[in-house]
């Protein structure tokens with residue numbers, strides 16, 4: 001059955017040239033682009049950053065990832081970038097979880113389950129132990145891409161602190177967040193709804209709490225350890241990696 005409302009995860013799939021979206025998502029993506037600018041290059045740059053961040057973590061010995069607000073596990077997502085790793089994808093949206101399970105069917109060492117990043121107990125412990133048997137004994141990659149904008153500062157700080165507390169020392173937090181780019185595009189900003197949170201980098205950094213950013217810092221995603229020349233895109237998303 002076709003969904004009745006657009007999903008940001010499926011809109012990103014559309015912008016990345018995937019095939020797991022519906023006309024309603026394409027219409028929403030088109031309306032947003034009319035109020036802002038074309039978005040395919042921006043999301044391509046974000047996905048390239050996520051690949052570099054995942055490879056940075058695997059180079060540090062991380063071979064298991066817990067992904068929150070995962071969206072659709074395609075287009076160079078975590079398990080495709082780190083094929084030897086165990087990856088548990090989670091999302092709040094039941095339609096996205098269902099689609100994710102279909103996409104991952106037959107894929108080894110991966111799983112897709114319901115999870116609310118603001119409530120770690122929402123992840124079924126048996127699923128966590130099945131897909132990531134060493135999640136609480138060896139360092140883990142905790143992935144939050146495209147998520148912080150959903151939360152106010154207090155919720156985000158508490159969420160990041162709870163994640164820090166839950167994972168073994170040496171774990172990495174891989175993150176990006178919406179900077180203030182849309183401030184100059186009021187029609188596009190209005191489409192994001194009243195609970196969309198953009199942040200200055202210093203404000204985001206303060207919310208990391210005990211997580212320590214790597215020396216690469218918190219920078220526009222295109223400029224985080226670029227492979228060669230950074231993509232020429234607006235600095236709409238910033239990101240980085242932080243360590244416990």
Ligand SMILES: C[S@@+](CC[C@H](N)C(=O)[O-])C[C@H]1O[C@@H](n2cnc3c(N)ncnc32)[C@H](O)[C@@H]1O
Pocket residue numbers: 008009012068069070071072090091092093096115116117118144145146147150
């Ligand atoms: C903008 S999409 C990002 C998808 C993917 N991470 C990416 O970067 O392509 C945000 C996703 O976060 C999910 N989400 C929103 N609130 C959440 C929460 N509290 N816990 C977990 N997922 C959430 C949405 O359902 C959606 O799939």
